[in-house]
Amino acid sequence: MSTVLDSRSFLRWCWRQLTSMRIALILLLLLAVAAIPGSLFPQRNQNPLQVRQYFIDNPATAPWLDRFSLFEVYSSPWFSAIYLLLFISLIGCVLPRSFEHLKAIGAQPTITPKYLDRMEHFIEIKETDLDQVEAYLRKKRFRIRRDTNSISAEKGYARESGNLLFHLSLVLVLIAIGVGSLFGSKGDAIVNVGDRFINTPTSYDILGFGKYQAEDSLPPFSLKVEDFKAEYDPVTNSPIDYTLKVRTANPASSPETTRVIKVNQPLAYGSTKIYLQANGYSPIVIVKDKTGKVIFDGPTPFLPQDGNLSSIGAIKIPDMNPQIGFVSSFLPTADRDPIRGGFSSYPEVLDPRLLVSVWKGDLGLNTGVPQSVYRIDTSKMERIGLKALVLNESYDFGEGSITFTGWKSWVNLQIVDDPGKGYALLGAILAISGLLISLFTRQRRIWVKQGSKTQVAGLAKNGIPGLEQEINDLVKELSNER
């Protein structure tokens, strides 16, 4: 005999399994376990450089790890599968319960059971007036079902309401996260003090759009970096405060206003926010060719390497023939020690040095391969000089000269548009409210039955304590009245 697999009943079986508490529990624990690798391996969306380094350090294992999405765990198919199944399970469990609960709110409490002596805290007292019981229980905010010789009372419906609110709010949070990643954008721009930033895609150093975010949807503001102040602790050298002052207008043609941006105090235009994320120095140099003609004059942002803002950078002069590149480091407060050589001993500019190593040849800018602005590919170049410059010092490297004339601060503006975050916050607040309501509401039933004697009993959901007290109070009240 062969069994025919009924596909509909099979599907129904699957659905029942998925929405069962056991599977939900397994999925929940699985979600916790699945989140672990993302904290152990570097993640592409947080630290792409570290991922690249991992590939260099572990050439054999890295591609395999990558095949299992271990460098982007939280957008991986398996992580998504777990949380989507979990949410389907949650919805499948919570929606039917919500409908049931709505019906229960409208309905009366269940009929008083036949044999009260099997219930918790069963007690028999003298014959009592049921009207009096009803009045007392109503005062205690029970819902009452009054039958001819019995009362069934229940309170604490809010427990289930809170519980359902909590779970449905989690769905709202998930949707909000989805909205943020599909309709948002996030970009970084490094701007020197004194420069103006116009919010168009070309002004950014890096810019990422969500799938359904149009590129022309950026708010049309402009922003001029007027002043940047960093304050440091003279003992520990750690930063105490950063203050960025900008003149800004939205749209760019409207009158400008002065605004202050701090680390915990971004500037907001609608759902777009402008954050101060990092800062550093841009040394200013003048580069002249052999004839003395100025080829380059301006600041170049350098990348800080440590807390004292020792910075590295690359000044590229493609307009000279042959092309010239300066592989450089900038020390805001220069110091020396025999082991480390030159280093910076304080993050403010007190005694600046610009260390340049001069290379001539092909900068490789036309190969089409994207290059870091902070580094030079010296594989097709030759070193022709090395010099540590103090302020206003010039160095003649044969093909021309370089003069270190000053410095500017730069700030890294992060500009983020996340239209989903308001909903995420709303979802989180609702979830917490639901949680509090459900954890601190005590759901209990009390039955009173009139016979030759009056019987009282109760039932507390999940065995939450307090029912005994409630029944004792009731009994006391009734005997007092007599």
Added chain:
Amino acid sequence: MSDNSAALLSNNFIYSAMLFYTLAFLFHAVEVAWSVKTPALNVKRTTLDFTRTERVGRLASAFLILGFLLLFTGVIFRGMSANRVPWGNMYEFSITGALAFTAAYLFALKKYKFRWLGLPVSLAVLLTLGTAVTLLYRPSAPLVPALKSPWLVIHVSTAIISGGVFLLANCIAAAYLILDRYEQKSGRPAWAINLPTLETLDNLSYRLIALVFPLWSFSVIAGAIWAEAAWGRYWGWDPKETWAFITWVAYAAYLHARVTVGWRGKKAAWLCLLAGSTFLFNYIYINVWGTGRHTYSGL
């Protein structure tokens, strides 16, 4: 008072607190040890008589309260020395955490008959403080700009309180498992006879977790709101965030297992320990060796 002298004063208070925690630990140990009645020759089982050691036990609690007050003063002075809340680096998290943990115990002591837990609690606090003053100590200093926010007070204090209660629940779950093993094998040993029943322990750790789970959720949400203001995103799977999430999910699983599926006893205690250890892992491993943006340990 100059900032420096406040910092020194804070150190002295914390050292004195450690002295009293040590005394509390010793007296708790004496209480347990001396309450063992020497068995009569023909009786196999030793019994406990706490009436003989009631006074020692009370002294132990008194020392613990004194230690708590001294630690409290030390933490306050530490905050005054830097003109801010005393949780800017891992040394400060640790001393404040030890304070919260003792507070949770003393609070529970008022409500439940609970003194037996004083021995492991005073030991745990001593170990925490010892690690803090030897390995984690950093001079008092102002906050880095990212920490300058009212959310520091809200986010970190709720995290510390939740942590203290999670650890207390863990101690109780561990006690449950140990006692359960004894009861299965040969009955409770003498020192454990006066401890609460297994059912009480089981319920107690559940109550604590159910009570503090909303606070932990709130702490995570407060962190997200702060991260949105400071780092430009409310959730970024930073290692610390990831482990906070794991802890949250683990405790959510515990509550579901207990309330909906009806896990009790051993299974629930193990799940409680598992969830608690994710919190500890987050505090110790991620703070010291982890990368990411929550690197304020100062190590």
